[in-house]
Amino acid sequence: MVVAAVACFVATLLQLRWTFASGAALLRASIGLLTLAGGSLAAAAVVAFSGTSDLLPSSQIMLVVAAGAALVFLSTRLWRDVPISPLVVASLVGVTALAVFLKGFDSRLPGGEMSALTAVHVSAVMLGFVAFIPAYVLSIVFLSQENRLKSKRLGGGGSPKLPSLMALERRAWQLLYTGFPLYTLGIALGLGWRPGLSEPFSVRPQHVLAALSWSIYSVAIYRRWRSGWRGRRAALTLMAAFVTTVGAVLMYMMR
Amino acid sequence: MPPDGLGEFLRGIAAEDEVAETLLVSTCNRVELYVVPTQGGISNHTLATLFAIHRGVSPQLVEHHASFRAGVSALHHLLRVTSSLDSMVVGEPQILGQVKEALTAARHAGTIGPVLGQLVQHAFRVAKCVRNETEIAANRVSIGSIAVELARRIFDDLSTCNILLVGAGKMGETMARGLAEGRPRKVYVCNRSPERAFKLAQRHGWRPRQFDELQELLVQADVVLTCTGSAEPILTKERMRQVIKTRKYKPIFIVDIAVPRDVAPEVGRLDTVYLYNVDDLQQVARDNMAERVREAEAAEAIVARELSAVEAWYRQLEVKPTITAIRHRARELARGELDRTLGKRLRHLSEDDRRALETMLMATVNKLLHPTMMALKNASEQDGGDAPLVATAQLLFGVDGHPPVEVAPDPAPVSVMEPDDVREDNLSAGIARKRESAK
Numbered sequence: 001m002v003v004a005a006v007a008c009f010v011a012t013l014l015q016l017r018w019t020f021a022s023g024a025a026l027l028r029a030s031i032g033l034l035t036l037a038g039g040s041l042a043a044a045a046v047v048a049f050s051g052t053s054d055l056l057p058s059s060q061i062m063l064v065v066a067a068g069a070a071l072v073f074l075s076t077r078l079w080r081d082v083p084i085s086p087l088v089v090a091s092l093v094g095v096t097a098l099a100v101f102l103k104g105f106d107s108r109l110p111g112g113e114m115s116a117l118t119a120v121h122v123s124a125v126m127l128g129f130v131a132f133i134p135a136y137v138l139s140i141v142f143l144s145q146e147n148r149l150k151s152k153r154l155g156g157g158g159s160p161k162l163p164s165l166m167a168l169e170r171r172a173w174q175l176l177y178t179g180f181p182l183y184t185l186g187i188a189l190g191l192g193w194r195p196g197l198s199e200p201f202s203v204r205p206q207h208v209l210a211a212l213s214w215s216i217y218s219v220a221i222y223r224r225w226r227s228g229w230r231g232r233r234a235a236l237t238l239m240a241a242f243v244t245t246v247g248a249v250l251m252y253m254m255r
Numbered sequence: 256m257p258p259d260g261l262g263e264f265l266r267g268i269a270a271e272d273e274v275a276e277t278l279l280v281s282t283c284n285r286v287e288l289y290v291v292p293t294q295g296g297i298s299n300h301t302l303a304t305l306f307a308i309h310r311g312v313s314p315q316l317v318e319h320h321a322s323f324r325a326g327v328s329a330l331h332h333l334l335r336v337t338s339s340l341d342s343m344v345v346g347e348p349q350i351l352g353q354v355k356e357a358l359t360a361a362r363h364a365g366t367i368g369p370v371l372g373q374l375v376q377h378a379f380r381v382a383k384c385v386r387n388e389t390e391i392a393a394n395r396v397s398i399g400s401i402a403v404e405l406a407r408r409i410f411d412d413l414s415t416c417n418i419l420l421v422g423a424g425k426m427g428e429t430m431a432r433g434l435a436e437g438r439p440r441k442v443y444v445c446n447r448s449p450e451r452a453f454k455l456a457q458r459h460g461w462r463p464r465q466f467d468e469l470q471e472l473l474v475q476a477d478v479v480l481t482c483t484g485s486a487e488p489i490l491t492k493e494r495m496r497q498v499i500k501t502r503k504y505k506p507i508f509i510v511d512i513a514v515p516r517d518v519a520p521e522v523g524r525l526d527t528v529y530l531y532n533v534d535d536l537q538q539v540a541r542d543n544m545a546e547r548v549r550e551a552e553a554a555e556a557i558v559a560r561e562l563s564a565v566e567a568w569y570r571q572l573e574v575k576p577t578i579t580a581i582r583h584r585a586r587e588l589a590r591g592e593l594d595r596t597l598g599k600r601l602r603h604l605s606e607d608d609r610r611a612l613e614t615m616l617m618a619t620v621n622k623l624l625h626p627t628m629m630a631l632k633n634a635s636e637q638d639g640g641d642a643p644l645v646a647t648a649q650l651l652f653g654v655d656g657h658p659p660v661e662v663a664p665d666p667a668p669v670s671v672m673e674p675d676d677v678r679e680d681n682l683s684a685g686i687a688r689k690r691e692s693a694k
Contacts, residue, residue: 149408150523152535154542165409165506228503231527 001044001063001101007037008094015087016236027086031077034090038070041097059100062250066096084143091239095247102205102251117189125186129249131179136242138172139235146232169230172238180217183245187214209248216241256281256310262364267309269366273297274305276368278361278375280336282353284343289333291370299323330374330565334558337378338385339392346391346547351382370572374565381561388557391550394543398536399433401543402510406434406478409506409529413437419476420444420461421469421489423451426512427482432459434478443472447483473498479509481517488519495522510536570635577645578631580654582624589620627652 011033018026045067047053048060055063073089145162148154162168187210220237223229256264256279268277268288276291288306290297303321307314324332335341339350358375361367367375386392395401403413410416418439420431423446435442442461446452449465456463464472469489473479483489490509499507504527511518511532523530593616597609604612627648634644648654 145408149405149529152531152538154405154408154539162408164407164411166411170411227500228505230504231506233526234504 001041001097004037004040004044004066005094005097005101007033007040008090008097011037011090012087012094015090018087030086030090031074034070034086034093035074037090037093037097038067038074041067041070041093055100058253062096062100066093066100069093069096082144084140084147087143088140088239091243092246095243096250099205099209099247099250121186121189123186124182124189125249125252128179128181128183128186129245131175131182132242132245135172135175135179136239138168138175139238139242142168142172142235143232143239146235169235172235173224173230176217176221176238180221183214183217187211204251206248206251209244209251213241213244213248216244256286258360261360264309265361265364265366268305269364271305273301276371277366278357278371280354280357282350285336287336289329289371291368327562327566330569331558331562333374333378334381334562334565335555337375338382338554338558340385340551340554340558344396345544345551346396348392351379354378373568377561377565377568381558381565384561385554385557389550389553391547391554393550394546396540396544396547398533398540399430401536401539402430402480402531403433403437405529405531406437406508409508410477413439415440416477417475418442418478419472419480420455421479421481421517422446422483422513423448423455424482424484424512427480428455428459430480430510430512431461434480435459435461439478441475443476445469445472470494470498473507474501477505477507479507480512481509482512483517485513485517486515488517490518490522492519492521492525495525495528499525499527567636571632574631574635574645577649577654578628581627581648581652584652584654585620585624586617589616 011030014026014030014033018030041063044053045060045063048055048063053060069089070093073085077085141162142165145165145168149165190210216237220229220234220241224234261279261281265277265279268274268290273292273295274290274297275293278289280287280289288302290302299321300318302323303318304314306321307317310317332341337351337354339346339348342350354375358367358372361371395404406413406416413434414437416437416439418431418434418441420427420442423444431442431444442459443464444452444456444461445464445466445468446455447466449463453463455461473490473495479490481490495507506527506529509518509522509528509530511530514533516532518530518532520530522528590613593613597604597612601609601612630644631648
């Protein structure tokens with residue numbers, strides 16, 4: 001899982017680099033790393049299901065999902081190459097592998113009872129996350145459309161009629177503005193809820209990921225507010241924030 | 256063909272003994288005369304001569320440059336023309352409107368009849384099928400329209416955009432006019448020579464600006480067209496970086512038409528800047544054209560499929576008068592005999608009984624005629640028809656309203672004469688027979 005997470009992390013970086021400076025070598029390297037990640041995850045899944053691993057059942061399921069996603073992507077790529085897809089798959093598979101790996105060392109169930117505060121905390125985070133999902137999809141579509149325009153690969157049909165860049169961007173940010181206050185409320189309630197429990201507060205990986213994702217979203221919104229920030233870098237930042245959020249949510253869910 | 260003389264020309268052609276119906280399709284690169292001849296038929300030579308006389312040119316000239324199509328070949332050609340498969344730019348939409356205009360002009364001139372009228376309607380239906388079932392017209396192929404399409408992929412609505420034309424060149428003007436059709440908020444023109452900018456702006460109702468206002472204009476403009484004669488790029492990466500920040504990263508679409516380029520290539524790598532030059536636009540146009548050609552293969556298949564249906568309708572015209580005449584004669588005879596009998600020996604029958612008897616008699620007539628009618632209809636669907644069968648049916652049923660079918664040397668039921676195309680003079684006997692039914 002460590003190999004898979006690292007391979008995906010490097011593949012994501014290579015893909016980000018490729019987004020700004022197209023190059024066949026970058027693409028080949030990132031696909032190679034993704035293949036390595038897919039193979040590692042598949043091997044880890046086999047080990048987990050053979051009974052020699054002490055992974056939680058939810059972690060095992062996530063492991064299979066991540067390995068399956070990587071392998072399905074690699075096999076579909078044999079007949080159709082979608083420009084932004086390696087970036088999306090590498091980042092999501094990587095964050096899932098990381099979450100499964102980190103959760104392997106943290107199998108304690110949360111203490112305390114499900115209070116009203118907890119319910120609001122969970123609901124707010126999940127509602128925020130639900131708003132981030134379409135924003136993430138719109139960012140992918142935006143990058144795909146932007147990539148076509150920048151690379152001037154528009155002729156000859158086959159390119160779907162997508163909404164304009166500005167429309168895609170505007171809707172993505174509208175969703176972000178909707179989801180971010182909810183996400184912020186959820187995290188704030190989570191901070192207030194933890195110290196109230198019997199066990200002492202300790203920083204866990206999911207806390208770090210949640211804080212990281214919130215920080216990325218905050219910076220993006222601040223830059224947007226200050227200077228009207230938008231374009232490819234802004235879209236990639238939103239995607240990075242979402243992937244981090246997925247990692248945090250997965251770690252909360254694998255209990 | 257000047258539009259004001261078209262009606263007179265059509266009426267002149269239609270007034271000739273050899274012509275029953277006529278229609279003229281005239282575009283920038285084709286003049287096509289469609290003719291349904293009368294019973295006597297019409298030769299290619301006569302057709303060319305008529306065209307030349309009524310157009311006021313030399314018959315030899317017309318005959319030398321014209322090509323002739325007849326029968327199924329002419330039908331096929333009409334369908335291909337209307338579906339824009341015969342156009343210089345395959346899939347262009349104007350031809351459909353031009354054929355519609357031709358039909359309207361012929362209607363006004365009173366030179367269109369049931370045959371050509373129906374055929375052109377068939378052609379419109381086929382053209383619609385081609386457009387709906389293929390992507391033949393989906394991709395733009397002119398540089399101006401591609402620029403508009405690209406702008407629409409970046410901005411929500413062109414009506415909220417400002418356009419800046421830098422330079423007062425002809426190509427820039429043409430492209431700006433194309434973009435201005437999207438009703439942008441403002442169109443600015445700036446040029447090193449303010450007089451030229453002023454004249455150009457005045458011509459189109461745009462806003463002239465001084466060249467030293469360029470930086471400020473770049474901040475306001477969403478679409479920039481550059482076509483100056485500058486030897487060095489006027490839009491550098493550093494300059495555009497400043498512009499992007501000032502315009503708060505709002506996308507900017509730049510079309511560089513100038514040679515040498517007005518915009519440094521590195522500008523295209525800046526985030527939210529979309530830089531295209533003429534070569535890029537031409538590449539998109541070539542790719543789109545190649546796609547249209549690929550789609551044209553599917554369109555040809557549709558035309559071939561629909562041609563069979565049009566042909567079947569057309570062939571029915573050949574036997575329809577004979578079928579109608581036979582049916583009419585049989586019913587007339589039956590009714591005559593019935594009236595005679597009812598008037599004498601069966602006078603005592605009630606109204607209901609009379610009606611029942613009449614129904615029974617007509618049903619018997621229809622049943623007796625049914626095999627003959629079917630045979631004639633089936634014969635019409637065969638390639639080239641079955642002239643002896645039609646003649647035999649006419650003879651056996653005593654229908655003499657239509658003369659026996661004979662083979663004429665080369666006239667055609669529907670002829671198309673078009674210039675600069677392959678000459679096709681091999682008219683078949685089957686085509687000649689259709690001429691009579693078309694009449």
